[in-house]
Amino acid sequence: MEQPENMMDCPAAETSAQPIIQIENLCTKFGDVVVHENVNLSINQGEIVSLVGGSGSGKTVLLRQMLGLNHPASGTVRIFGEDINRISQQELQKLRNRWGMLFQHGALFSALTVFDNVAQPMRELRVLPKQLIREAAMLKLQMAGIGPEHALKMPSDLSGGMIKRVALARALALEPELLFLDEPTAGLDPNASESFVDLIRTLRDEMRLTVVMVTHDLDTLFSLSSRVAVLADKHIIAYCKPENVVEFKHPFIETFFRGERGLRAIEAMPDTSEESRQEQKQRQHQDSAS
Numbered sequence: 001m002e003q004p005e006n007m008m009d010c011p012a013a014e015t016s017a018q019p020i021i022q023i024e025n026l027c028t029k030f031g032d033v034v035v036h037e038n039v040n041l042s043i044n045q046g047e048i049v050s051l052v053g054g055s056g057s058g059k060t061v062l063l064r065q066m067l068g069l070n071h072p073a074s075g076t077v078r079i080f081g082e083d084i085n086r087i088s089q090q091e092l093q094k095l096r097n098r099w100g101m102l103f104q105h106g107a108l109f110s111a112l113t114v115f116d117n118v119a120q121p122m123r124e125l126r127v128l129p130k131q132l133i134r135e136a137a138m139l140k141l142q143m144a145g146i147g148p149e150h151a152l153k154m155p156s157d158l159s160g161g162m163i164k165r166v167a168l169a170r171a172l173a174l175e176p177e178l179l180f181l182d183e184p185t186a187g188l189d190p191n192a193s194e195s196f197v198d199l200i201r202t203l204r205d206e207m208r209l210t211v212v213m214v215t216h217d218l219d220t221l222f223s224l225s226s227r228v229a230v231l232a233d234k235h236i237i238a239y240c241k242p243e244n245v246v247e248f249k250h251p252f253i254e255t256f257f258r259g260e261r262g263l264r265a266i267e268a269m270p271d272t273s274e275e276s277r278q279e280q281k282q283r284q285h286q287d288s289a290s
Ligand SMILES: Nc1ncnc2c1ncn2[C@@H]1O[C@H](COP(=O)(O)OP(=O)(O)OP(=O)(O)O)[C@@H](O)[C@H]1O
Pocket: 030, 035, 053, 054, 055, 056, 057, 058, 059, 060, 061, 062
């Protein structure tokens, strides 16, 4: 099936940027169950792209396709220009060293200290001297906002926000160019969530990272994303700037973005003009009146 004709697609802000991820005509099936049908998605260097969609719409599976953990029934997934389903395991491992992944629940090794959790991906390379690993691990912890006094603690001694930060330091251990985040702020209180969002933005700027994240959190989505890809009906039904997504008529978008929380999050966007805020409000007013 073709993509819906009215799919919204907007170019990335930086037109000179190179695509880091190119997904073309991706179909995913589990037995008879079709999850994705002709999905296309191109993500440029330096973008922060959020994947959203209803429960079971295929966000996690799409992320897993990008990580090479699920395989397409047809279509291609290119990361850094390589078709990840046509390369050897060795080549795939090399690519994996160029990206970092932050899992929803932190996924730290509970038997390892904070320091060892971050040092482990560097030790696995088996080429870096001990002293360099030590310095690099401490630097990554510092970048993630974890002071040296926490380095020898066990994960069980940390708060939820600290676990996320250590997991982020670990995801950054090999200086990735690309970072995948699965529900980065889930389970955090509003303050911890806001400071984690600031951290991701700062790291993106400092490390020139490209970020792909799955999130249900509208505040995170609106404050971080350069573009939002909405998954529904097996397709990407909208791929556009966050402030434009509400222009697309679809039941999921209506419910998710145009409710009270969605409009509040749009209002809180730093770069949303007064004019566009007024338009959004007016539209909501008209919709509730009709
Ligand atoms: N290994 C698998 N075998 C069979 N079906 C699977 C497998 N993995 C995922 N699915 C199915 O694929 C569909 C999409 O799942 P996915 O986990 O990507 O949804 P999601 O959008 O991430 O949902 P949620 O927001 O609830 O986490 C679901 O119907 C799920 O049951």
